Amino acid sequence: MNSAAFEERPWGRFWVLADRPECKVKRLEIDPGQRLSYQRHSKRQEHWIVVQGEASITLNDVEHTRRVGEAIDIPSGAWHRLANRGAEVLAVVEVQLGSYFGEDDIERRSDDYGRVEQR
8 A cells, every 4th residue: 555645543544545536535444442533524425335344333423333345325514433343453445525535624523532623
């Protein structure tokens, strides 16, 4: 994988696999016992497909589970969180569609790592 498109995060890491005007594609790896912030995006929607492990997903306060080969759609503006409650690394391929794919299009409601901005 291209190291120039790699970022470490408190919950694990991600690689940007494609960054085009019409979409962005990432591979997310969430370490065991970790989870992303509870967040939403105003300028993009996301499609997640699990490629390793089991995903615990919160979407607008409803819990979902997805296993290898299963997917879920995250609409623009929806609150969502991806968590790994398993013992192995969780890997998800994320396809983003919308008008903007920057990392600053994230509004966090809660976060285990202190990244919620006060508004």
